[in-house]
Amino acid sequence: MLGRYADNLYWMARYLERAENTARKIQAGLHYSITSKENNNDLLKFLIEDQDQKIFKNKFNDFSLHNVLNYLINDEDNENNIKNLLHKARVNGKIVRTGLTREVSNSLNQSWSSTQKLLDSPIKINNLPDIIEKVLNTGTVFRGSVYGTMLRNDTFNFIRIGTFIERSNNTASILNTKYYRILLRKTVLVSKIDYNRWEILLRSLSAWRSFNWLSGEYLDPAAITNFLIFDERMPRSLSFCNKEILSNLSYLQKTYKKKYQSFNIAKKTQNSLTSGIIRTVHNKKLYNFIKKYTENNENLHFMITRDFNLV
Amino acid sequence: MYDEMLNKSGKKSNEVYRKLYSWLHDQNSAVLLKQSNKAEELFRKVGITFNVYEDDKAEERLIPFDLIPRIIEKKEWDFVKKGIAQRLKALNLFLKDIYFDQKIIKDGVIPSKLINNNSAFKPQMCGFYPPGGIYIHVSGVDLIRTSKKNFYVLEDNLRVPSGSSYMIENRSTMMHMFPELFTKYNVKNVYDYPDQLIKSLKKCSGNLSHTANLAVLTPGIYNSAYFEHSFLADEMGVNLLEWRDLIIDNNKVVIKTTKGKEIIDIIYRRIDDDYLDPLTFNPDSLIGLPGLFDVYRSGNLILANAPGTGIADDKAVYSYIPEIIKFYLAEKPILKNVKTWRCSEENSLKYVLNNLEKLVVKEVHGSGGYGMLIGPTSSKSEIKKFRKKLISRPNNYIAQPTIALSTVPILTEKGISPRHVDLRPFALMSPNEIHITDGGLTRVALKKNSLLVNSSQGGGTKDTWIID
Numbered sequence: 001m002l003g004r005y006a007d008n009l010y011w012m013a014r015y016l017e018r019a020e021n022t023a024r025k026i027q028a029g030l031h032y033s034i035t036s037k038e039n040n041n042d043l044l045k046f047l048i049e050d051q052d053q054k055i056f057k058n059k060f061n062d063f064s065l066h067n068v069l070n071y072l073i074n075d076e077d078n079e080n081n082i083k084n085l086l087h088k089a090r091v092n093g094k095i096v097r098t099g100l101t102r103e104v105s106n107s108l109n110q111s112w113s114s115t116q117k118l119l120d121s122p123i124k125i126n127n128l129p130d131i132i133e134k135v136l137n138t139g140t141v142f143r144g145s146v147y148g149t150m151l152r153n154d155t156f157n158f159i160r161i162g163t164f165i166e167r168s169n170n171t172a173s174i175l176n177t178k179y180y181r182i183l184l185r186k187t188v189l190v191s192k193i194d195y196n197r198w199e200i201l202l203r204s205l206s207a208w209r210s211f212n213w214l215s216g217e218y219l220d221p222a223a224i225t226n227f228l229i230f231d232e233r234m235p236r237s238l239s240f241c242n243k244e245i246l247s248n249l250s251y252l253q254k255t256y257k258k259k260y261q262s263f264n265i266a267k268k269t270q271n272s273l274t275s276g277i278i279r280t281v282h283n284k285k286l287y288n289f290i291k292k293y294t295e296n297n298e299n300l301h302f303m304i305t306r307d308f309n310l311v
Numbered sequence: 312m313y314d315e316m317l318n319k320s321g322k323k324s325n326e327v328y329r330k331l332y333s334w335l336h337d338q339n340s341a342v343l344l345k346q347s348n349k350a351e352e353l354f355r356k357v358g359i360t361f362n363v364y365e366d367d368k369a370e371e372r373l374i375p376f377d378l379i380p381r382i383i384e385k386k387e388w389d390f391v392k393k394g395i396a397q398r399l400k401a402l403n404l405f406l407k408d409i410y411f412d413q414k415i416i417k418d419g420v421i422p423s424k425l426i427n428n429n430s431a432f433k434p435q436m437c438g439f440y441p442p443g444g445i446y447i448h449v450s451g452v453d454l455i456r457t458s459k460k461n462f463y464v465l466e467d468n469l470r471v472p473s474g475s476s477y478m479i480e481n482r483s484t485m486m487h488m489f490p491e492l493f494t495k496y497n498v499k500n501v502y503d504y505p506d507q508l509i510k511s512l513k514k515c516s517g518n519l520s521h522t523a524n525l526a527v528l529t530p531g532i533y534n535s536a537y538f539e540h541s542f543l544a545d546e547m548g549v550n551l552l553e554w555r556d557l558i559i560d561n562n563k564v565v566i567k568t569t570k571g572k573e574i575i576d577i578i579y580r581r582i583d584d585d586y587l588d589p590l591t592f593n594p595d596s597l598i599g600l601p602g603l604f605d606v607y608r609s610g611n612l613i614l615a616n617a618p619g620t621g622i623a624d625d626k627a628v629y630s631y632i633p634e635i636i637k638f639y640l641a642e643k644p645i646l647k648n649v650k651t652w653r654c655s656e657e658n659s660l661k662y663v664l665n666n667l668e669k670l671v672v673k674e675v676h677g678s679g680g681y682g683m684l685i686g687p688t689s690s691k692s693e694i695k696k697f698r699k700k701l702i703s704r705p706n707n708y709i710a711q712p713t714i715a716l717s718t719v720p721i722l723t724e725k726g727i728s729p730r731h732v733d734l735r736p737f738a739l740m741s742p743n744e745i746h747i748t749d750g751g752l753t754r755v756a757l758k759k760n761s762l763l764v765n766s767s768q769g770g771g772t773k774d775t776w777i778i779d
Contacts, residue, residue, distance in 0.1 A: 003569055098541050102357065109357070
């Protein structure tokens with residue numbers, strides 16, 4: 001496969017996953033704003049990535065739902081707004097059209113034509129459920145058609161690697177937010193407010209229900225952390241994502257009959273995710289763990305680019 | 312005016328359309344219109360779009376699709392095929408001649424300045440014999456019809472003609488929407504076009520033919536025909552490349568793949584000559600691969616079509632085609648040529664200027680319906696403006712009589728109504744064969760009485776059925 005193709009496949013999957021992750025964050029924020037009596041817009045702050053906080057503050061006075069969602073959906077100063085991400089995913093998809101099944105490329109075209117009007121500014125809160133549903137649906141149909149119709153060849157591998165690198169990046173960055181770490185300082189949940197905060201965090205990873213299902217009503221911070229990092233049943237946990245990355249890299253090694261540095265990096269990460277279950281999560285220890293993980297993920301991205309001639 | 316479905320009385324259908332005609336009468340027109348919207352949605356879903364350039368802005372549009380098929384009998388079609396094959400054979404010989412001995416000029420059949428002063432003539436090709444002797448690997452000759460038996464060639468399109476993907480997608484759409492219609496007629500298959508294309512290109516590479524590595528070269532996703540480029544690459548199962556993918560390594564063209572480097576032997580390029588290699592062609596070009604032409608001339612690469620074919624479909628050369636066929640094949644042309652006045656000649660220019668309101672005037676190097684004048688449908692001020700352009704650069708224009716293209720039925724909001732059409736069949740040339748797919752692209756002027764079928768000018772397309 002042409003190296004540039006692999007790059008387009010990889011980024012198509014990453015941008016779509018990123019759009020979907022953003023939509024989940026908005027969904028969690030919306031849920032929180034509607035249901036919570038707490039009048040604290042600052043809680044919506046964590047929906048904006050740390051590195052974007054400055055850009056946001058320059059533009060908006062406060063973290064109101066309206067401001068946050070406009071920023072995330074179609075603000076032109078935010079390069080990673082949903083509209084832009086869907087556009088970039090489609091452009092990448094258009095370039096590699098020849099490598100995709102008709103079902104997969106249809107899913108990209110359809111999402112594009114069905115969301116374009118909705119995503120034109122300004123965003124109304126009433127339109128939000130529709131937007132979120134369409135974006136989440138795009139991701140689901142895309143992954144479903146990839147999984148159900150594509151040959152299990154290198155094309156498939158690069159798409160899957162893109163999806164899971166992006167997804168694990170997202171989970172890691174949520175684990176790394178200040179909010180998450182502040183919440184961890186308290187070992188016992190003291191108030192309804194804390195409860196709300198954990199809820200919004202878990203909801204942004206679509207993990208609220210599954211966590212409750214697995215551990216009952218009790219929101220223990222260490223349990224949540226273990227769940228998001230180590231639980232292989234949870235499709236957004238670091239462990240789950242890395243396992244997928246590793247298996248796709250291993251397939252590429254077999255197909256191309258070569259050994260790759262990127263495989264070694266993913267393998268090392270996988271070891272760290274299966275051996276050292278964190279029983280009690282101290283702020284510092286978690287911080288270091290996530291920092292290391294994020295660095296490894298960046299390194300992995302770089303190595304994949306080099307190993308397979310991605311542009 | 313010749314209608315392909317209805318006879319002269321306008322009340323009865325011609326034999327070949329009879330079953331379709333009665334089927335159309337049985338349909339509820341509201342249901343048909345609904346189907347028409349469904350077809351549009353299908354095209355959008357698949358992403359069959361093209362880009363239109365207006366005021367520096369590119370916009371993605373659908374080519375309107377009309378769902379009434381156009382039917383052509385096999386007997387008439389065989390005649391057309393014979394005519395196209397004859398024309399292409401002569402034009403390939405013509406190209407070889409003008410890039411070697413220029414016998415046709417020496418014998419006084421065509422004037423030297425028509426070739427040697429023409430920007431479509433590429434002196435870089437002189438003395439180089441392309442692999443297999445083929446210049447025109449792919450062509451899309453535009454035909455119009457004025458009666459049951461009379462077909463005229465309007466343009467030869469020997470550079471990088473588009474439309475084959477629409478020929479195939481239109482068929483897929485029709486089969487998806489009206490499967491029962493296909494049980495009424497024995498329609499010839501068009502799906503083998505990509506397979507024939509790959510076979511035909513590989514046949515030019517001699518010993519290499521089985522292992523030859525083929526790729527399609529596109530200017531990129533913003534090109535108006537990008538859908539087609541990716542469609543053909545996909546159907547042929549080959550790489551779709553852009554300039555940035557190509558490297559010259561050891562006098563070969565190489566790409567970087569996920570596994571390592573790979574040599575490319577045949578490039579089906581969908582890019583104009585001038586942008587191929589800035590060292591050889593247009594030095595101002597920002598795209599292209601410096602040194603590509605050297606690889607080509609050393610025989611390590613096949614380019615399809617060969618550079619320099621544009622001289623053979625030049626609109627001024629067009630008027631000489633009957634003589635060209637006679638000169639190389641000693642045959643009478645099977646397909647007619649439209650009478651053409653070369654405005655570079657004083658007498659012709661005079662005639663054209665006196666009759667602008669009756670004529671169609673085209674730019675010699677124009678395409679896509681841009682920059683032309685259709686006298687009968689233009690206003691006085693449009694004609695006046697055009698007259699000035701024509702006087703200031705007469706060499707740049709040719710003129711032709713306005714020909715009443717045949718009409719076929721289309722579906723409109725108000726029911727079924729006739730519209731003008733042309734026809735572009737696709738021909739593939741390899742060393743011992745000219746293969747013409749049994750079908751083609753029918754372009755239809757959607758506006759009543761309009762003669763402009765170009766998609767950039769509001770034209771649409773139809774599925775074209777060749778029936779046994």
